[in-house]
Amino acid sequence: MFSQLGDRLKETFRDLRGRGRLSEDNISQALREVRLALLEADVALPVVKSFLEGVQQRALGEKVLDSLTPGQAVVKVVHDELVELMGARNDALNLAVRPPAVVLMAGLQGAGKTTTAAKLALLLKDRENKNVLLSSVDVYRPAAMEQLRKLAEEVGVAYFGDGDDALAIARDAVAHATTHVMDVVIIDTAGRLHVDDEMMMEISRIYNEVSPVETLFVADSMSGQDAVNSARAFDQALELTGVVLTKTDGDARGGAALSIREVTGKPIKFLGTGENVEALEAFHPDRVASRILGMGDVLTLVEEVERKVDRKQAEQIAAKLKKGKGFDFEDFKNQLIQMEQMGGLAGMLDKLPGMTDLPDHVKNRVNDRETRRTIAIINSMTARERLFPALIKGSRRRRIAGGSGSQVQDVNRLLKQFTQMQKMMKKAKGKGGLAKMMGQMKGGTPGMPPFGR
Amino acid sequence: MPESDETRGLFARLKKTRESLAANLSGLFGPGSAVLDDAAFEDLGDQLILADLGVEVSTQIVATLRRQAVSTRVETKEQLNSVLRMKLLEILQPSVRPLDFPAASAKPWVVVMVGVNGVGKTTTAAKLAHWFTQQDLKVMLGACDTYRAAAIEQLQVWGQRLAVPVIAQQRGADAAAVAHDALNSAQARSVDVLIIDSAGRQHVNTELMEQLRKMNRVIQRLDGSAPHETLLVVDAATGQNALAQVGAFAASVGVTGLCVTKLDGTARGGVLVALAQKFQLPIYFVGVGESVNDLRPFDAEAFVTALIGEGG
Numbered sequence: 001m002f003s004q005l006g007d008r009l010k011e012t013f014r015d016l017r018g019r020g021r022l023s024e025d026n027i028s029q030a031l032r033e034v035r036l037a038l039l040e041a042d043v044a045l046p047v048v049k050s051f052l053e054g055v056q057q058r059a060l061g062e063k064v065l066d067s068l069t070p071g072q073a074v075v076k077v078v079h080d081e082l083v084e085l086m087g088a089r090n091d092a093l094n095l096a097v098r099p100p101a102v103v104l105m106a107g108l109q110g111a112g113k114t115t116t117a118a119k120l121a122l123l124l125k126d127r128e129n130k131n132v133l134l135s136s137v138d139v140y141r142p143a144a145m146e147q148l149r150k151l152a153e154e155v156g157v158a159y160f161g162d163g164d165d166a167l168a169i170a171r172d173a174v175a176h177a178t179t180h181v182m183d184v185v186i187i188d189t190a191g192r193l194h195v196d197d198e199m200m201m202e203i204s205r206i207y208n209e210v211s212p213v214e215t216l217f218v219a220d221s222m223s224g225q226d227a228v229n230s231a232r233a234f235d236q237a238l239e240l241t242g243v244v245l246t247k248t249d250g251d252a253r254g255g256a257a258l259s260i261r262e263v264t265g266k267p268i269k270f271l272g273t274g275e276n277v278e279a280l281e282a283f284h285p286d287r288v289a290s291r292i293l294g295m296g297d298v299l300t301l302v303e304e305v306e307r308k309v310d311r312k313q314a315e316q317i318a319a320k321l322k323k324g325k326g327f328d329f330e331d332f333k334n335q336l337i338q339m340e341q342m343g344g345l346a347g348m349l350d351k352l353p354g355m356t357d358l359p360d361h362v363k364n365r366v367n368d369r370e371t372r373r374t375i376a377i378i379n380s381m382t383a384r385e386r387l388f389p390a391l392i393k394g395s396r397r398r399r400i401a402g403g404s405g406s407q408v409q410d411v412n413r414l415l416k417q418f419t420q421m422q423k424m425m426k427k428a429k430g431k432g433g434l435a436k437m438m439g440q441m442k443g444g445t446p447g448m449p450p451f452g453r
Numbered sequence: 454m455p456e457s458d459e460t461r462g463l464f465a466r467l468k469k470t471r472e473s474l475a476a477n478l479s480g481l482f483g484p485g486s487a488v489l490d491d492a493a494f495e496d497l498g499d500q501l502i503l504a505d506l507g508v509e510v511s512t513q514i515v516a517t518l519r520r521q522a523v524s525t526r527v528e529t530k531e532q533l534n535s536v537l538r539m540k541l542l543e544i545l546q547p548s549v550r551p552l553d554f555p556a557a558s559a560k561p562w563v564v565v566m567v568g569v570n571g572v573g574k575t576t577t578a579a580k581l582a583h584w585f586t587q588q589d590l591k592v593m594l595g596a597c598d599t600y601r602a603a604a605i606e607q608l609q610v611w612g613q614r615l616a617v618p619v620i621a622q623q624r625g626a627d628a629a630a631v632a633h634d635a636l637n638s639a640q641a642r643s644v645d646v647l648i649i650d651s652a653g654r655q656h657v658n659t660e661l662m663e664q665l666r667k668m669n670r671v672i673q674r675l676d677g678s679a680p681h682e683t684l685l686v687v688d689a690a691t692g693q694n695a696l697a698q699v700g701a702f703a704a705s706v707g708v709t710g711l712c713v714t715k716l717d718g719t720a721r722g723g724v725l726v727a728l729a730q731k732f733q734l735p736i737y738f739v740g741v742g743e744s745v746n747d748l749r750p751f752d753a754e755a756f757v758t759a760l761i762g763e764g765g
Contacts, residue, residue, distance in 0.1 A: 040508055040693055042693055045499055110570075110571030110573055110688060110715070111571060112570065140743070142610035142611060143603040143604075143609075143610055144607075146606045147607070148602075149603075150602035150603055151602050154602070193715075193717065193719075220691075222688075222691050222694040222695075223690045223720075224505040224720065224723075225502070225503050225504070225505050225692065225720075225721075226690050226718065226719055226721065227690070229719050247571070247655065249657075250569065250657055250694065251656075251694065252692070252694040253694070256692070275600065369660055
């Protein structure tokens with residue numbers, strides 16, 4: 001998400017940046033382009049208007065026109081205004097109440113409430129060591145409760161909720177959490193239209209019954225101009241405390257993100273970034289603004305690396321290399337798996353500065369099939385073969401290809417690349433491990449040509 | 454239910470949509486304010502953008518209206534409204550086509566539902582199943598969303614309510630294998646219409662799009678002409694991203710028509726105008742509620758009336 005909006009803006013700014021002197025006309029022209037870019041990104045029209053007024057005022061201030069690089073200064077103004085529009089900093093969940101802290105999920109049909117509830121449960125359980133209860137009060141959509149029950153099992157938290165009285169289920173869920181001394185109850189509600197008075201009454205009653213400390217509005221990042229209307233209506237009915245923006249792994253330009261915050265004044269707390277239950281990221285307005293303007297989001301990447309890379313394993317490999325021992329297929333596989341856990345190559349590329357400048361056809365070819373295929377090939381090797389790749393000759397190659405559903409050529413290619421990689425690792429003795437691998441990525445990671453064959 | 458009731462129902466449901474845009478337009482061209490100046494046209498453009506028609510189409514429509522206003526001396530609100538109405542109908546009318554079961558079709562007639570996550574594919578599949586059983590056709594559902602938790606159960610509940618058989622395997626099964634199974638048993642039981650529900654996927658995810666193509670290849674082993682219809686489900690609240698969705702799904706699995714869901718909210722669904730203009734695909738159905746009866750053939754006149762009011 002956001003990248004296409006960024007592309008549009010960058011085109012506009014490329015021209016501005018280079019100019020030594022800016023006239024009011026230059027700025028107005030650029031701002032017209034910005035207006036177009038924002039509207040094409042589905043930013044709500046009233047928000048676009050007030051945003052441009054803000055930028056114009058600041059951009060015409062003397063500091064910009066007199067600065068040595070006025071173009072750069074305008075870009076900075078837009079960046080700052082974008083940050084302001086999205087909320088200045090990340091707002092985390094506030095769960096500091098006498099337990100159980102109740103989190104209520106609300107939103108339109110199909111926004112992704114149920115999936116987000118499960119992702120949130122996992123995040124609280126894993127990162128904050130909370131004891132979480134998931135409960136669905138969606139008594140309307142067929143199998144909605146079953147969906148959350150299954151997801152609860154998947155993320156390893158308790159589930160509560162059955163029957164056809166939403167209000168009673170919500171009340172009982174909180175009581176259940178209290179008696180079982182749980183920290184957090186996440187209540188997933190049925191999707192509803194904000195103009196459906198009866199359904200809005202229902203969720204108000206649930207809200208009053210369970211007094212949530214966090215009421216999160218789940219919004220689809222692909223929504224259009226109407227997103228602000230529904231957000232506003234939900235905010236009036238429930239006093240939202242925050243917003244979760246879902247499906248940001250598509251190519252929606254994220255206009256809803258900029259609008260909802262501005263219209264409701266409620267912070268965007270999380271982004272849903274994929275179908276996997278781990279795909280939930282804290283929302284950092286400054287970083288996203290940088291991503292929009294093509295400055296990359298290295299901080300998030302660094303955090304992800306820190307959180308997801310198994311330090312012990314990385315150190316083991318490094319130690320092994322230091323001792324002069326060979327880098328084998330088992331080590332390689334571990335590194336590939338760690339990379340996958342960080343959202344794969346595509347997920348990482350998105351956050352690196354300058355990468356948004358890659359042409360689309362190149363970006364589209366970056367997918368993680370190769371990684372998975374490579375892991376499959378390694379899985380088809382015996383333990384001995386992984387330690388001593390030199391063993392792998394003709395018939396073994398055929399067996400490995402058959403076992404992993406690939407061609408002998410694929411196995412050959414992997415072996416060849418692996419040999420090169422071993423050589424490289426020897427040279428990089430001591431500095432080994434993932435950091436080195438990541439450094440190599442620009443030139444093409446061995447084993448996985450990032451841009452296809 | 455008699456026809457007129459249905460039409461009224463749709464009108465009533467779309468009333469809120471209409472009221473807001475019509476109110477805005479009448480504010481612009483109310484009696485006495487006959488001056489159609491630049492600001493008035495600019496505001497009209499803004500209103501179209503607010504209805505999700507998108508910058509490109511809105512600008513184009515405003516330009517057309519401007520030209521016509523000069524040449525045909527459009528001065529009043531009614532006149533302008535009627536020109537706007539004609540322009541919108543001109544864009545939408547070619548997309549009005551019914552989805553009829555072809556009498557001469559090889560059986561079963563295979564309809565595949567595709568779309569991004571959360572647009573309402575499963576519910577629409579159930580509504581479609583109901584639509585065809587109402588025509589005394591023998592219908593079967595294939596639960597090929599094997600990814601989302603309880604998606605299979607959701608379709609099975611619908612199957613029970615509608616007395617339509619649902620072919621399914623366990624969660625995590627290969628969707629293509631389930632589709633193959635479903636077509637196999639549809640052929641064996643001489644079913645007329647097989648509706649295949651697929652997992653929601655982001656159109657930029659090349660891997661998941663490839664899986665959809667694989668599903669098609671696998672069912673083509675049983676019937677070279679299948680799938681006969683590939684319906685893309687689009688949420689009416691979607692903004693300009695709908696264009697990217699249609700483009701990508703069409704390029705990868707050959708979309709034959711659209712179903713637009715959740716048109717009972719306040720989202721204007723104006724992106725339909727942009728979709729009709731750009732892709733000329735049939736818009737077969739619109740969804741206007743959660744019950745199985747809330748599926749209506751797309752009616753351009755009613756849609757435009759809902760969008761801009763009845764004047765003209």
